[in-house]
Amino acid sequence: MGSLPGTCEIVEATDECDSVQHFKGINLPSSRSRMDEKVGKLPMLKTGRNCALEEDLNHIFEAIDRRTAARSLALSHQSVIGMSTKNASKRPVRVGASQPSGIGISESVSLKQALRGLRISHASEMAAMKRSSKPIGSPVDTEAGALQRLYRSVVVEANESDFPLDERKGSVLEITLVPEKSEAKYCHKRPDSIQDPMTSSTSSARSSPRFAAATKTKDNKLSELEEIVPSPKIIGSKISALELVRKGQLHSSVHSSSGSKTASKGSKSASSSPRALIPVVTAKAKTTKMRPQDDIVAEPTSTNKTSKSPSNSPRLVKPIVTNGLTAKPTTPKTCSQDEVFHESAAFGGKKQLLKVPQKGKLKHALASANSNTIKKVLEIEEVIHAVEDAGSKTSTPKVARKGELYSDPSLCVSIGTSKASKSAGNSPRVIKPVSKHTTSVKKTVKQEAASVTSSSTTYNQAGNDDILSGTNDLVCRTRKCNQKSMRKESGSPASSSRSLSGKVSSSNHNSGASKSGFDSNSCNERVISVKASEKSRFREKGDISQSSKSSSIGEYSSSTSISEESSLSASSSGGSRPHMSKDLRWDAIRHVKMRYGSLGLRNFKLLKRLGCGDIGTVYLAELSGANCLFALKVMDNEFLASRRKMPRAQTEREILQMLDHPFLPTLYAHFTTDKFSCLVMEYCPGGDLHVLRQKQANRSFSEQAARFYVAEVLLALEYLHMLGVVYRDLKPENILVREDGHIMLSDFDLSLRCVVSPTLLKSSLSIVEPAKKFSGPCAESSCIDPFCIQPSWGQVSCFSPRLISATKARKLKADLASQVRPLPQLVAEPTSARSNSFVGTHEYLAPEIIKGDGHGSAVDWWTFGIFLYELLFGKTPFKGPGNEDTLANVVLQSLKFPECPIVSFQAKDLIRGLLVKEPENRLGSIKGATEIKQHPFFEGLNWALIRCAIPPELPKPYDPVSMACEKEVTKCPEFKNTGDHFEFELF
Numbered sequence: 001m002g003s004l005p006g007t008c009e010i011v012e013a014t015d016e017c018d019s020v021q022h023f024k025g026i027n028l029p030s031s032r033s034r035m036d037e038k039v040g041k042l043p044m045l046k047t048g049r050n051c052a053l054e055e056d057l058n059h060i061f062e063a064i065d066r067r068t069a070a071r072s073l074a075l076s077h078q079s080v081i082g083m084s085t086k087n088a089s090k091r092p093v094r095v096g097a098s099q100p101s102g103i104g105i106s107e108s109v110s111l112k113q114a115l116r117g118l119r120i121s122h123a124s125e126m127a128a129m130k131r132s133s134k135p136i137g138s139p140v141d142t143e144a145g146a147l148q149r150l151y152r153s154v155v156v157e158a159n160e161s162d163f164p165l166d167e168r169k170g171s172v173l174e175i176t177l178v179p180e181k182s183e184a185k186y187c188h189k190r191p192d193s194i195q196d197p198m199t200s201s202t203s204s205a206r207s208s209p210r211f212a213a214a215t216k217t218k219d220n221k222l223s224e225l226e227e228i229v230p231s232p233k234i235i236g237s238k239i240s241a242l243e244l245v246r247k248g249q250l251h252s253s254v255h256s257s258s259g260s261k262t263a264s265k266g267s268k269s270a271s272s273s274p275r276a277l278i279p280v281v282t283a284k285a286k287t288t289k290m291r292p293q294d295d296i297v298a299e300p301t302s303t304n305k306t307s308k309s310p311s312n313s314p315r316l317v318k319p320i321v322t323n324g325l326t327a328k329p330t331t332p333k334t335c336s337q338d339e340v341f342h343e344s345a346a347f348g349g350k351k352q353l354l355k356v357p358q359k360g361k362l363k364h365a366l367a368s369a370n371s372n373t374i375k376k377v378l379e380i381e382e383v384i385h386a387v388e389d390a391g392s393k394t395s396t397p398k399v400a401r402k403g404e405l406y407s408d409p410s411l412c413v414s415i416g417t418s419k420a421s422k423s424a425g426n427s428p429r430v431i432k433p434v435s436k437h438t439t440s441v442k443k444t445v446k447q448e449a450a451s452v453t454s455s456s457t458t459y460n461q462a463g464n465d466d467i468l469s470g471t472n473d474l475v476c477r478t479r480k481c482n483q484k485s486m487r488k489e490s491g492s493p494a495s496s497s498r499s500l501s502g503k504v505s506s507s508n509h510n511s512g513a514s515k516s517g518f519d520s521n522s523c524n525e526r527v528i529s530v531k532a533s534e535k536s537r538f539r540e541k542g543d544i545s546q547s548s549k550s551s552s553i554g555e556y557s558s559s560t561s562i563s564e565e566s567s568l569s570a571s572s573s574g575g576s577r578p579h580m581s582k583d584l585r586w587d588a589i590r591h592v593k594m595r596y597g598s599l600g601l602r603n604f605k606l607l608k609r610l611g612c613g614d615i616g617t618v619y620l621a622e623l624s625g626a627n628c629l630f631a632l633k634v635m636d637n638e639f640l641a642s643r644r645k646m647p648r649a650q651t652e653r654e655i656l657q658m659l660d661h662p663f664l665p666t667l668y669a670h671f672t673t674d675k676f677s678c679l680v681m682e683y684c685p686g687g688d689l690h691v692l693r694q695k696q697a698n699r700s701f702s703e704q705a706a707r708f709y710v711a712e713v714l715l716a717l718e719y720l721h722m723l724g725v726v727y728r729d730l731k732p733e734n735i736l737v738r739e740d741g742h743i744m745l746s747d748f749d750l751s752l753r754c755v756v757s758p759t760l761l762k763s764s765l766s767i768v769e770p771a772k773k774f775s776g777p778c779a780e781s782s783c784i785d786p787f788c789i790q791p792s793w794g795q796v797s798c799f800s801p802r803l804i805s806a807t808k809a810r811k812l813k814a815d816l817a818s819q820v821r822p823l824p825q826l827v828a829e830p831t832s833a834r835s836n837s838f839v840g841t842h843e844y845l846a847p848e849i850i851k852g853d854g855h856g857s858a859v860d861w862w863t864f865g866i867f868l869y870e871l872l873f874g875k876t877p878f879k880g881p882g883n884e885d886t887l888a889n890v891v892l893q894s895l896k897f898p899e900c901p902i903v904s905f906q907a908k909d910l911i912r913g914l915l916v917k918e919p920e921n922r923l924g925s926i927k928g929a930t931e932i933k934q935h936p937f938f939e940g941l942n943w944a945l946i947r948c949a950i951p952p953e954l955p956k957p958y959d960p961v962s963m964a965c966e967k968e969v970t971k972c973p974e975f976k977n978t979g980d981h982f983e984f985e986l987f
């Protein structure tokens with residue numbers, strides 16, 4: 001069975017006939033012609049409305065007999081010449097110990113007699129079957145198979161006829177010819193190990209032509225069926241077919257009298273069902289009744305068509321499977337109505353197109369037959385299935401074929417297991433219309449995935465969502481970079497008035513770095529994965545993380561070489577930054593590099609100094625000849641080395657290289673000379689929030705404006721956390737304002753890099769109620785789902801207002817909310833990272849940093865609270881007369897709010913939640929940004945589309961040059977442009 005293909009492609013019928021015949025070297029045309037001859041007689045049935053059904057059937061059976069005889073010969077020959085390796089693999093493998101028993105008919109032609117005799121009670125049939133139970137290869141076995149084959153060669157289906165149906169009689173017949181197979185030759189080949197009574201069924205049933213009869217709906221039939229109809233295959237739980245039928249979830253029935261054309265099309269064959277009654281899951285049932293994990297891998301009916309038939313109406317389906325192959329007799333695309341497909345293992349599993357009488361006419365003829373005849377047919381059908389039951393206990397599932405849903409309703413095989421899904425031997429099958437199978441396969445696979453790995457689903461969603469959620473940019477690669485670069489050196493006094501930068505001499509990233517296993521010697525990529533199976537996906541989606549730039553400390557060493565190295569960022573093309581790839585500045589830089597061979601200071605015209613920080617000075621620079629503005633950060637190598645700030649510079653550069661987010665800066669290039677290290681960044685002309693706040697009335701932002709800014713900062717922090725970056729230096733000075741009013745978080749030299757271990761807090765599998773599909777805006781205005789792209793009811797300015805009353809909106813919202821299926825909760829932030837570095841700005845330092853308890857990503861939520869407080873109240877909450885006082889206040893003083901300005905309860909409540917001194921109790925410490933997004937302060941905010949929202953109005957047209965001049969520029973290096981050579985006056 002190992003050779004069994006998991007999928008086999010359905011070959012067009014027209015190809016296989018000739019090829020098979022040619023391949024086999026069998027004189028099949030003769031059998032075909034005989035068949036055609038016989039089939040040609042069938043039109044009698046079309047017009048012969050007065051003809052007896054039995055006579056019609058006789059013709060059919062006769063034709064089948066001849067055909068099968070010829071093909072039996074072909075099979076024999078084929079096996080002898082050993083040319084059927086491939087075909088054999090497609091055969092259903094049977095367990096040798098249990099061969100289907102016959103009912104003691106010595107010749108296949110005896111079927112006619114059996115048909116005529118009819119009236120054989122079920123009990124007597126079973127008795128006969130018992131008596132005739134024989135070992136493999138016994139004559140009886142052959143007889144039983146012959147009988148089954150003959151019966152299966154006729155399939156009664158729901159009406160597809162154009163003829164008006166007699167609703168009372170209801171039954172219409174469709175003749176379908178399917179091949180028998182030579183089973184005996186293969187039944188021994190199945191190893192015992194794969195024998196599974198639960199997963200096996202009547203291989204004879206599948207391998208033999210099947211005759212299924214249709215009658216009106218009969219409730220009593222259902223009770224009879226209960227014992228016989230096998231359970232459909234269900235993933236996750238087992239629900240009996242009958243149970244489902246009774247619930248209306250499955251349409252398992254004898255042919256319904258109301259079986260309309262659509263019902264017929266919707267019904268599917270189930271190859272291994274011992275009866276012709278195959279549970280069929282309606283699409284509706286599948287989507288609304290079944291939990292995903294209860295994936296019934298019985299064939300869904302063809303959507304709404306089947307819904308027309310009574311849910312409890314027994315309905316005939318058409319189990320026609322042979323040798324693991326599927327015949328689709330009613331497939332309109334591949335077979336005209338007067339043709340049916342005929343598959344045979346002997347024919348290499350390919351379909352063979354056979355001519356049969358026009359279906360509609362035949363149906364009509366059969367429909368007009370007296371009810372007794374149909375009753376007899378049904379009885380015989382039962383006999384056959386009883387025989388099949390007896391013989392199918394140990395048969396094996398069929399080989400799945402490509403493009404088909406493999407579900408044998410009698411096979412309780414879950415395709416939720418990889419084995420089932422991959423192993424042909426265990427692949428149950430469902431016969432379904434060609435036109436449907438693709439969708440169904442997708443559905444099944446989808447549900448399978450959902451039932452198996454919820455986290456993968458989650459990541460799937462993450463990968464598909466908007467960048468603003470911060471999750472699309474989830475970088476699954478981090479780097480094992482130089483450990484040294486992770487350590488914060490003891491540094492010089494802060495240059496900024498509020499900055500406490502680089503104060504730590506004994507940084508211990510005991511959880512961040514050490515846990516992550518950062519390799520000081522390598523910069524190998526490390527793939528973070530939730531599951532091994534997701535690794536590849538992560539790799540694909542994690543490409544925003546740049547490859548190593550070999551940015552060793554050596555690059556910053558104070559080389560005396562006067563040669564200028566130019567090193568473009570790996571993503572100079574923007575290729576690894578999909579959201580910025582359209583930026584023309586990539587092209588400008590690439591062009592310069594191509595023209596000059598490298599990028600250097602000589603290529604920039606420094607226009608203004610924008611500001612200076614602890615490790616460098618930022619200039620507004622224009623790329624020569626490109627008319628592109630950049631923010632050029634120039635760091636003196638000697639200064640960095642002497643102040644032991646090289647690691648900070650390297651950390652900043654490495655982090656900048658990873659970023660691809662609208663609220664974070666883009667690093668276009670970096671280069672190092674023997675004197676300077678330079679970062680070419682996106683220029684942000686709007687100044688920073690510190691300056692902007694000063695320009696507000698009362699030196700504080702309105703609550704609405706504050707909400708906007710902190711929301712964007714929150715997304716930026718979330719993104720950074722997902723990259724394994726704890727920012728640690730949040731303050732208004734580091735929030736730059738873009739030209740369009742949105743923000744850009746800058747300055748990463750104090751950031752902590754650590755490892756993110758995504759944790760699944762809550763699986764979607766724990767959710768019992770299935771989500772109902774709805775189309776419309778997100779039910780939750782305060783939607784916390786970072787993956788949500790549905791517009792909310794919230795007042796997002798980028799949407800036109802909805803003309804709906806508040807009451808209606810609330811009601812609709814509540815309705816939708818009740819239908820919302822919570823998504824799995826995944827935390828992909830470094831909530832457990834720890835560092836003992838003492839970094840940050842006094843007023844913004846978290847208590848745990850001050851106390852030296854070690855800190856993690858929760859420090860960013862503390863600073864986030866201070867930040868919101870300052871935006872709203874114009875000052876920080878714990879500021880004391882001096883830095884020491886401030887630090888003491890942070891640790892000891894309780895939070896107080898000024899009376900003025902008036903701030904909402906929600907805002908205060910959020911601040912309270914964030915400024916909890918114990919990090920473990922702090923909002924966001926467990927679930928990260930998601931937790932904070934849920935807070936009522938952000939209610940109505942559409943996180944995914946905040947980028948489209950209109951930012952708070954800027955006080956006046958902004959002049960970046962003048963704003964830059966307003967900034968504190970003390971201790972900043974001055975520069976003199978002397979052609980290609982720059983001289984900086986450092987501090």
Ligand SMILES: Nc1ncnc2c1ncn2[C@@H]1O[C@H](COP(=O)(O)OP(=O)(O)OP(=O)(O)O)[C@@H](O)[C@H]1O
Nearest residue numbers: 610611612613614615616618631681682683684747
């Ligand atoms: N991309 C940019 N666009 C516009 N102005 C910028 C940009 N980057 C930095 N600046 C300005 O340059 C100033 C110096 O920035 P820099 O990051 O070097 O130092 P810092 O923010 O004071 O932090 P630190 O001292 O910790 O490095 C900032 O205050 C900011 O006003």
